[in-house]
Amino acid sequence: MTRTFLGMPATAPRGVGHLRGDESFPVAARRGLADPQLRRNLGHATGTIRAKSAAVIGELPDWAQLRAAGRAIKTDTMARLPELLEQLEAAVTRAGGTVHWAADAVEANRIVTDLVRGTGAERVMKVKSMATQEIGLNEALAEAGIEAVETDLAELIVQLGDDRPSHILVPAIHRNRAEVREIFLRAMPGVDPALSDEPAALAAAARRHLRETFLSTRVAVSGANFAVAETGTLAVVESEGNGRMCLTLPETLITVMGIEKVVPTWRDLEVFLQLLPRASTGERMNPYTSMWTGITPGDGPQVFHLVLLDNGRSAVLADPVGRAALHCIRCSACLNVCPVYERAGGHAYGSVYPGPIGAVLSPQLTGVADNASLPYASSLCGACYDACPVMIDIPSILVHLRGQAPHPRAERATMAAAAYTMDRPVLYAAAQRAAKLSRLAGRRGRGLPPPLSGWTASRDLPQPPPESFRQWWASR
Amino acid sequence: MSRELILGRLRAALGAPRPAPADPPRAYRGAGALAVDLDVLVDRLTDYRATVHRCGDADIARVVDQVLGGRQVVVPPELPRRWLPDSVRAVPDDDLPAARIAALDGVVTAAAVAVAETGTVVLDGAPDQGRRIITLLPDVHVCVLRTDQVVATVPDAVARLDPHRPLTWISGPSATSDIELNRVEGVHGPRNLHVIIVA
Numbered sequence: 001m002t003r004t005f006l007g008m009p010a011t012a013p014r015g016v017g018h019l020r021g022d023e024s025f026p027v028a029a030r031r032g033l034a035d036p037q038l039r040r041n042l043g044h045a046t047g048t049i050r051a052k053s054a055a056v057i058g059e060l061p062d063w064a065q066l067r068a069a070g071r072a073i074k075t076d077t078m079a080r081l082p083e084l085l086e087q088l089e090a091a092v093t094r095a096g097g098t099v100h101w102a103a104d105a106v107e108a109n110r111i112v113t114d115l116v117r118g119t120g121a122e123r124v125m126k127v128k129s130m131a132t133q134e135i136g137l138n139e140a141l142a143e144a145g146i147e148a149v150e151t152d153l154a155e156l157i158v159q160l161g162d163d164r165p166s167h168i169l170v171p172a173i174h175r176n177r178a179e180v181r182e183i184f185l186r187a188m189p190g191v192d193p194a195l196s197d198e199p200a201a202l203a204a205a206a207r208r209h210l211r212e213t214f215l216s217t218r219v220a221v222s223g224a225n226f227a228v229a230e231t232g233t234l235a236v237v238e239s240e241g242n243g244r245m246c247l248t249l250p251e252t253l254i255t256v257m258g259i260e261k262v263v264p265t266w267r268d269l270e271v272f273l274q275l276l277p278r279a280s281t282g283e284r285m286n287p288y289t290s291m292w293t294g295i296t297p298g299d300g301p302q303v304f305h306l307v308l309l310d311n312g313r314s315a316v317l318a319d320p321v322g323r324a325a326l327h328c329i330r331c332s333a334c335l336n337v338c339p340v341y342e343r344a345g346g347h348a349y350g351s352v353y354p355g356p357i358g359a360v361l362s363p364q365l366t367g368v369a370d371n372a373s374l375p376y377a378s379s380l381c382g383a384c385y386d387a388c389p390v391m392i393d394i395p396s397i398l399v400h401l402r403g404q405a406p407h408p409r410a411e412r413a414t415m416a417a418a419a420y421t422m423d424r425p426v427l428y429a430a431a432q433r434a435a436k437l438s439r440l441a442g443r444r445g446r447g448l449p450p451p452l453s454g455w456t457a458s459r460d461l462p463q464p465p466p467e468s469f470r471q472w473w474a475s476r
Numbered sequence: 477m478s479r480e481l482i483l484g485r486l487r488a489a490l491g492a493p494r495p496a497p498a499d500p501p502r503a504y505r506g507a508g509a510l511a512v513d514l515d516v517l518v519d520r521l522t523d524y525r526a527t528v529h530r531c532g533d534a535d536i537a538r539v540v541d542q543v544l545g546g547r548q549v550v551v552p553p554e555l556p557r558r559w560l561p562d563s564v565r566a567v568p569d570d571d572l573p574a575a576r577i578a579a580l581d582g583v584v585t586a587a588a589v590a591v592a593e594t595g596t597v598v599l600d601g602a603p604d605q606g607r608r609i610i611t612l613l614p615d616v617h618v619c620v621l622r623t624d625q626v627v628a629t630v631p632d633a634v635a636r637l638d639p640h641r642p643l644t645w646i647s648g649p650s651a652t653s654d655i656e657l658n659r660v661e662g663v664h665g666p667r668n669l670h671v672i673i674v675a
């Protein structure tokens with residue numbers, strides 16, 4: 001192996017993990033479009049969360065300043081990523097943890113599988129983690145005879161329903177309460193047949209179902225929302241307490257983290273802990289945030305492994321325009337405001353990363369050729385940029401990636417995406433005109449009309465994209 | 477080895493020259509920018525379905541009796557004994573097994589910091605707060621907070637906390653937004669959170 005080969009940024013390998021769909025976006029989107037129940041569930045859920053989020057963001061007079069700080073911290077982080085990772089490794093090691101480096105999904109799966117095998121455990125419990133879904137860890141563990149139990153309510157709904165996640169934050173967002181009840185009645189052992197579809201009753205059923213698992217499982221696998229290079233501190237932000245269970249009860253904790261999750265300093269968390277919950281679940285603060293630094297003698301897991309995952313991230317970093325996609329803190333606000341996501345549903349994006357962020361992240365992780373239709377899975381209305389708490393200019397990255405799509409396939413993708421959009425010309429034309437007009441109005445200080453007014457009340461509006469999808473199409 | 481491989485890839489991806497490290501603009505309200513308003517804390521805790529009690533130091537045991545009288549509770553090793561009424565059977569945590577803790581009705585702890593603006597209580601594992609497990613398994617958590625532990629904003633809390641301790645930020649009882657995105661109390665953590673603010 002030569003030095004030059006060693007240094008080449010690499011995309012995520014094929015044949016492992018969940019970054020590539022089986023079909024192109026426009027084809028897959030047709031299924032979502034044809035499912036009125038899915039659209040109702042999504043419309044209701046995203047509407048609810050937009051309103052909640054707008055309300056708590058409106059409470060902060062300095063939201064615009066927090067966003068600017070968030071973006072600057074992430075930009076600085078990416079510029080110093082190798083050094084920060086080395087610093088993180090040293091700090092975690094000092095605090096009693098062990099750091100592993102995984103060049104891709106195959107290596108990460110092997111590292112985790114070997115670590116679990118080393119403990120002798122045949123079952124691990126998991127707290128929701130995009131990174132482990134991305135690499136297909138559960139399948140790799142299953143091949144090794146190790147059962148992975150998802151402990152998030154939504155992941156449990158997906159796992160019991162033999163389904164796929166469709167949203168970053170709420171993987172079962174496409175299911176309503178009645179459907180959840182049916183899944184529980186069908187697939188949850190020992191569930192009370194009189195179970196109602198009240199969310200509180202459904203949550204209580206999950207509590208009973210998982211208690212024994214929490215108390216008896218010796219190994220947990222988690223993701224991480226943040227890792228502080230300066231101190232070696234890891235943070236997991238959650239709601240239900242299943243994260244705390246996984247981070248506190250087992251003997252061994254294995255955390256798999258994309259390398260872009262590092263932040264330089266402890267103080268930086270003061271920014272992200274304000275941005276994330278308000279943009280994400282629309283709460284002032286999520287119910288639980290756990291932070292740990294290596295091992296604490298006598299408290300929590302006494303063995304801690306941190307797996308740092310590349311799997312295409314170095315390739316994303318290599319693109320000066322596209323690398324801003326690595327700034328994402330996985331809040332899912334861009335999904336919740338996206339008219340295309342709301343109509344097509346999360347499954348249409350193929351990859352575990354759906355919605356606007358998925359449309360810019362997945363093609364870069366895999367190489368644009370492997371996800372050539374995703375850069376077209378957008379009308380470039382710009383709502384995602386407005387909503388993003390770290391100000392990722394998703395529309396500009398989409399346009400940039402369209403330029404990279406291999407030509408013949410790009411044509412096909414464009415045709416299909418256009419057909420899908422043009423199918424609903426009245427609605428789309430109206431939506432686009434409204435978005436563009438209100439963005440212009442917003443720049444004169446009036447902000448967006450409801451439901452987006454809350455987003456803009458305390459945010460600075462970006463420039464409208466130079467041309468809308470329809471204008472762009474018409475000019476071709 | 478993949479460590480060198482990844483670091484090499486990242487250096488190649490960034491190319492040269494690299495920009496100098498930049499201090500991010502911190503024009504938001506930082507630590508010390510805002511005065512503490514206890515009413516805001518009470519409002520935010522209540523909004524997320526925590527039950528708030530306000531009392532003097534001499535009345536803590538009376539409030540604990542109201543919430544947990546007649547029940548068995550786990551307590552951290554150095555919880556002030558005067559906080560516990562006779563009506564409560566206290567089991568000190570001397571490395572109790574998880575199943576034993578799970579079988580108890582509640583837990584009483586102190587706190588490290590509370591954030592008024594977000595209605596958040598932070599525990600840092602000090603001897604009056606104990607291991608993380610004891611505030612996780614029982615269904616009722618009573619947390620005693622001194623007013624001088626309350627700060628206004630998240631930056632104030634980050635400035636006060638020690639990242640080398642295990643930290644648990646708690647904002648209301650366990651909840652989920654996973655079903656139709658409505659916050660519903662009560663999944664895996666304590667379903668009842670009582671905060672006693674001691675003047």
Ligand code: SF4
Binds near residue numbers: 329335384
């Ligand atoms: S791109 Fe921005 S809005 Fe979308 S999930 Fe990431 S941080 Fe949130």
